[in-house]
Amino acid sequence: MIDVYSVLSQVREKKPLVHHLTNWVTIYDCAQITRATGALPVMAHAPEEVEEMVSLAGALVLNIGTLTTEFIDSMVLAGRKANEKGIPVILDAVGAGATKFRTEKSLELMEKVRFAVIKGNSSEIGTLAGAKALTRGVEAESVEGSLKELAAKLAKERNCAVVITGPEDIVSNGEKTFGVKNGHKMMGKVVGTGCMAASVLGAFNAVETDSLKASVSALVAYEIAGEIAAQKTNKPMQFKLELMDSLALLKKEDLKKAKIQEL
Amino acid sequence: MIDVYSVLSQVREKKPLVHHLTNWVTIYDCAQITRATGALPVMAHAPEEVEEMVSLAGALVLNIGTLTTEFIDSMVLAGRKANEKGIPVILDAVGAGATKFRTEKSLELMEKVRFAVIKGNSSEIGTLAGAKALTRGVEAESVEGSLKELAAKLAKERNCAVVITGPEDIVSNGEKTFGVKNGHKMMGKVVGTGCMAASVLGAFNAVETDSLKASVSALVAYEIAGEIAAQKTNKPMQFKLELMDSLALLKKEDLKKAKIQEL
Amino acid sequence: MIDVYSVLSQVREKKPLVHHLTNWVTIYDCAQITRATGALPVMAHAPEEVEEMVSLAGALVLNIGTLTTEFIDSMVLAGRKANEKGIPVILDAVGAGATKFRTEKSLELMEKVRFAVIKGNSSEIGTLAGAKALTRGVEAESVEGSLKELAAKLAKERNCAVVITGPEDIVSNGEKTFGVKNGHKMMGKVVGTGCMAASVLGAFNAVETDSLKASVSALVAYEIAGEIAAQKTNKPMQFKLELMDSLALLKKEDLKKAKIQEL
Numbered sequence: 001m002i003d004v005y006s007v008l009s010q011v012r013e014k015k016p017l018v019h020h021l022t023n024w025v026t027i028y029d030c031a032q033i034t035r036a037t038g039a040l041p042v043m044a045h046a047p048e049e050v051e052e053m054v055s056l057a058g059a060l061v062l063n064i065g066t067l068t069t070e071f072i073d074s075m076v077l078a079g080r081k082a083n084e085k086g087i088p089v090i091l092d093a094v095g096a097g098a099t100k101f102r103t104e105k106s107l108e109l110m111e112k113v114r115f116a117v118i119k120g121n122s123s124e125i126g127t128l129a130g131a132k133a134l135t136r137g138v139e140a141e142s143v144e145g146s147l148k149e150l151a152a153k154l155a156k157e158r159n160c161a162v163v164i165t166g167p168e169d170i171v172s173n174g175e176k177t178f179g180v181k182n183g184h185k186m187m188g189k190v191v192g193t194g195c196m197a198a199s200v201l202g203a204f205n206a207v208e209t210d211s212l213k214a215s216v217s218a219l220v221a222y223e224i225a226g227e228i229a230a231q232k233t234n235k236p237m238q239f240k241l242e243l244m245d246s247l248a249l250l251k252k253e254d255l256k257k258a259k260i261q262e263l
Numbered sequence: 264m265i266d267v268y269s270v271l272s273q274v275r276e277k278k279p280l281v282h283h284l285t286n287w288v289t290i291y292d293c294a295q296i297t298r299a300t301g302a303l304p305v306m307a308h309a310p311e312e313v314e315e316m317v318s319l320a321g322a323l324v325l326n327i328g329t330l331t332t333e334f335i336d337s338m339v340l341a342g343r344k345a346n347e348k349g350i351p352v353i354l355d356a357v358g359a360g361a362t363k364f365r366t367e368k369s370l371e372l373m374e375k376v377r378f379a380v381i382k383g384n385s386s387e388i389g390t391l392a393g394a395k396a397l398t399r400g401v402e403a404e405s406v407e408g409s410l411k412e413l414a415a416k417l418a419k420e421r422n423c424a425v426v427i428t429g430p431e432d433i434v435s436n437g438e439k440t441f442g443v444k445n446g447h448k449m450m451g452k453v454v455g456t457g458c459m460a461a462s463v464l465g466a467f468n469a470v471e472t473d474s475l476k477a478s479v480s481a482l483v484a485y486e487i488a489g490e491i492a493a494q495k496t497n498k499p500m501q502f503k504l505e506l507m508d509s510l511a512l513l514k515k516e517d518l519k520k521a522k523i524q525e526l
Numbered sequence: 527m528i529d530v531y532s533v534l535s536q537v538r539e540k541k542p543l544v545h546h547l548t549n550w551v552t553i554y555d556c557a558q559i560t561r562a563t564g565a566l567p568v569m570a571h572a573p574e575e576v577e578e579m580v581s582l583a584g585a586l587v588l589n590i591g592t593l594t595t596e597f598i599d600s601m602v603l604a605g606r607k608a609n610e611k612g613i614p615v616i617l618d619a620v621g622a623g624a625t626k627f628r629t630e631k632s633l634e635l636m637e638k639v640r641f642a643v644i645k646g647n648s649s650e651i652g653t654l655a656g657a658k659a660l661t662r663g664v665e666a667e668s669v670e671g672s673l674k675e676l677a678a679k680l681a682k683e684r685n686c687a688v689v690i691t692g693p694e695d696i697v698s699n700g701e702k703t704f705g706v707k708n709g710h711k712m713m714g715k716v717v718g719t720g721c722m723a724a725s726v727l728g729a730f731n732a733v734e735t736d737s738l739k740a741s742v743s744a745l746v747a748y749e750i751a752g753e754i755a756a757q758k759t760n761k762p763m764q765f766k767l768e769l770m771d772s773l774a775l776l777k778k779e780d781l782k783k784a785k786i787q788e789l
Contacts, residue, residue, distance in 0.1 A: 017663045025290050025306050027551050031717040032763065041717065042621070042663030043551050046594045049627035056624065056662060068309045095305070098319065101312035136319060137280045137305030189511065191294040191304065235508035237295065245761035248715065288553050288569050331572045358568070361582065364575035399582060400543045400568030452774065454557040454567065498771035500558065 012038030016058025023065025058206030079113030088116035097127030097135035182223035275301030279321025279469035286328025321469030342376030351379035360390030360398035445486035538564030542584025542732035549591025584732030605639030614642035623653030623661035708749035
């Protein structure tokens with residue numbers, strides 16, 4: 001079985017720098033959830049510095065939530081340098097499928113940068129895997145086909161791990177596919193839980209080279225923190241704080257609640 | 264009398280997408296308060312996608328808090344497309360009157376886009392209505408003339424609803440004018456309460472075509488949430504969280520506290 | 527001894543406007559902590575308006591956390607206008623030393639704008655003082671030499687106050703140097719505490735022309751708020767809220783905990 005605590009412990013011990021180019025809505029949450037894992041966040045997007053900054057980092061997170069053409073160009077610079085240095089890169093394809101621009105820019109990133117993990121909700125990943133899918137703003141509306149097969153297909157095509165978040169998360173590297181059934185519906189009541197998941201994926205992939213194992217571990221730890229938070233409050237914003245703080249204070253025994261199964 | 268709960272219920276049921284081009288200070292709060300109404304927020308500002316994104320939306324909120332020339336250009340693109348599609352557009356004229364740039368760009372937006380609601384504090388609306396007014400940063404300092412008359416004048420000129428926020432909010436469509444005396448002085452202790460009001464206006468106007476009724480309802484629901492929050496804490500940031508969460512959990516009976524009168 | 531309460535009282539009474547050009551990660555926290563001091567924040571960065579906006583302000587805070595070339599250009603415009611008007615300017619040199627771009631742009635700002643206060647962690651200030659220093663993202667990794675001497679050296683060179691934040695803060699104007707031993711290690715568990723310190727420095731320098739006295743007072747008030755917060759919770763995000771709220775509610779007697787000594 002996957003030893004989630006061992007990966008979390010490495011994050012806490014090694015304190016990797018996780019470089020983000022992310023959106024302006026949840027940028028603080030991305031930074032703080034990274035800090036809550038034990039890693040150190042840095043946000044920097046100027047084309048003059050992204051290559052130097054990512055060279056200091058253990059992982060790079062690219063989140064297209066409030067993309068512009070110039071911002072994507074900086075992402076490509078950072079991503080290519082990360083590839084050159086062997087630093088894992090995470091894509092959070094926020095809103096892919098909602099507009100042509102988001103879909104095209106996601107595909108452009110996937111052409112120009114080799115990702116360790118591509119992450120999205122069902123319609124975002126469906127869109128990138130070429131399925132018929134509908135994204136409404138940043139929410140999954142519908143997708144045709146089996147999520148397991150879509151994840152495995154995209155993982156094979158891009159030679160990476162693919163994460164589909166949802167009531168059951170799907171994580172596939174094209175050969176093996178896991179389902180993670182942790183988390184709580186309160187996570188859907190508050191803005192930013194999807195973006196934070198990508199940052200946690202960054203922190204865990206910074207210390208564990210097996211991106212399937214790293215990604216399953218990241219989701220389990222993050223979502224168990226969500227379960228703990230949901231026991232404390234039914235208020236959305238108070239829940240978000242408890243989620244962030246529960247991850248920071250997560251103990252080995254908490255991880256016994258892991259619900260991982262091979263699909 | 265205006266049935267606030269019926270409008271809130273429609274927001275919760277229809278979950279309209281509320282597209283924002285807003286400022287970088289309170290962008291998270293705008294998104295989360297939208298979520299708290301039951302609507303779904305999306306933030307997108309690239310000129311390549313704003314027209315397509317707004318076409319998916321039930322309302323568009325334009326908040327000029329950290330405006331640039333390019334950002335206003337994207338607002339015009341989104342606003343015109345919204346006009347074409349019959350999607351209501353809300354203007355939050357943050358800081359109009361503080362600098363020439365803000366005043367001119369607000370007027371430019373009002374020339375190029377037809378608004379369903381123009382919202383600001385007394386000096387911001389005073390400035391846009393052509394009164395002698397002083398805005399200090401983003402705070403109302405002074406304004407000459409009756410707020411009721413200024414609101415009605417601007418509403419007639421622009422054929423829209425005008426909202427002036429303050430201890431008593433004024434809402435006018437040029438023919439009818441209402442005062443809303445809900446809210447709490449704690450709302451002035453924390454950054455973002457004005458911006459969040461505009462987002463709630465967006466959510467309510469997305470489901471109710473009578474912009475006067477929608478706007479009064481939005482203010483009442485939002486400010487009663489503020490009253491509930493103020494009963495729980497005197498700490499500003501804790502108050503902000505309680506405000507957001509109280510709106511998410513607002514019950515029909517809470518709305519009995521509505522203090523609406525025709526002026 | 528420095529009368530911290532008297533400076534805080536002036537902030538609360540005069541409610542100076544504190545104009546920020548800051549980073550997109552902690553921009554809300556910068557605004558709200560400014561509000562918590564009793565001052566009023568305004569964020570504006572468009573080159574068309576920064577000179578007019580800063581002319582309304584009592585202080586200007588320049589924080590390079592997510593700098594771009596254009597953003598630095600706006601900072602120079604605002605800073606020069608502030609210099610012309612005698613408005614104190616604070617530099618928070620976030621990440622100086624981490625990339626060439628950050629170091630060069632910090633030096634460019636120091637050439638073009640006269641600062642009342644230059645603030646950073648040990649490696650950021652070390653970098654700007656010409657010492658051998660290593661910054662990892664936005665974290666101090668190492669610096670050679672005595673912090674007291676580095677602060678005094680840079681203060682003399684730039685004719686300003688220099689603040690080095692850390693377990694003991696160092697504040698020097700080149701002639702006198704103080705150490706401040708307030709604060710709590712919880713402040714290192716949450717993103718944004720460094721940026722918020724710079725905003726508090728802005729608010730205090732807006733009402734007190736002796737930048738050494740203003741800066742020591744700012745750090746003492748802010749960090750005692752941190753101590754109060756740490757007594758209430760060991761959860762990072764809950765701590766951040768308590769810190770902000772404790773500053774808003776700080777009482778004269780709380781300031782008895784001040785730990786200031788001349789070094």
